[in-house]
Amino acid sequence: MNKEITTKTADRGILILSFVLLFLSIVCLIVNYSIDHSITWSLYPTGGLIVIWATIAPLLALKENKPAGMLSGFAITVIPYLFLIQYLAGSEGWVIPLALPIVILAIAAFGICLLLFAYLKMNNLHRAAVAVLLFGVIANFGVGKIVDNFLDERNVDDMARILTIAASAILALVLFVIGYVKRTKAI
Numbered sequence: 001m002n003k004e005i006t007t008k009t010a011d012r013g014i015l016i017l018s019f020v021l022l023f024l025s026i027v028c029l030i031v032n033y034s035i036d037h038s039i040t041w042s043l044y045p046t047g048g049l050i051v052i053w054a055t056i057a058p059l060l061a062l063k064e065n066k067p068a069g070m071l072s073g074f075a076i077t078v079i080p081y082l083f084l085i086q087y088l089a090g091s092e093g094w095v096i097p098l099a100l101p102i103v104i105l106a107i108a109a110f111g112i113c114l115l116l117f118a119y120l121k122m123n124n125l126h127r128a129a130v131a132v133l134l135f136g137v138i139a140n141f142g143v144g145k146i147v148d149n150f151l152d153e154r155n156v157d158d159m160a161r162i163l164t165i166a167a168s169a170i171l172a173l174v175l176f177v178i179g180y181v182k183r184t185k186a187i
Contacts, residue, residue, distance in 0.1 A: 013060040028042040041088075043084060054077040055074040082095045082099045133169070137172065
């Protein structure tokens with residue numbers, strides 16, 4: 001009985017989410033068509049709403065592995081959305097060399113954080129240290145290199161990025177040490 005109620009609640013949640021996002025998308029398409037007599041800018045929010053739906057629906061539908069479902073839904077839809085943006089913007093050649101590597105790097109870092117927070121038993125301070133290390137140091141450095149390569153090294157003297165990476169590395173180390181000290185005191 002209880003399992004049946006949970007399933008009905010999840011189904012109702014997905015249905016409500018789907019109808020709300022579909023309604024918003026239809027409103028955008030109608031307004032766009034009534035103003036321009038074509039469908040142009042409304043594809044930006046419609047595509048974004050599809051990404052939102054694919055990210056949130058697994059949280060409502062799945063009983064287990066919700067974080068993995070959420071990450072999968074996002075990863076599967078965000079890349080085609082980037083190509084849609086490139087097509088609608090009318091500028092070619094930036095998704096594959098710039099946006100795609102950045103998104104893959106961010107999804108990988110986010111996936112590792114989800115793994116740490118959802119599936120592995122670990123000290124919260126150590127989790128925070130790994131998250132700061134992944135995003136503040138590794139992803140930050142990676143994004144900088146990707147942007148540098150895209151701009152033909154014209155973005156090399158980026159002192160703000162260097163300071164952010166250094167501060168993030170120090171913060172990650174401090175969080176790790178505090179977590180280690182707390183864990184050894186608890187034992």
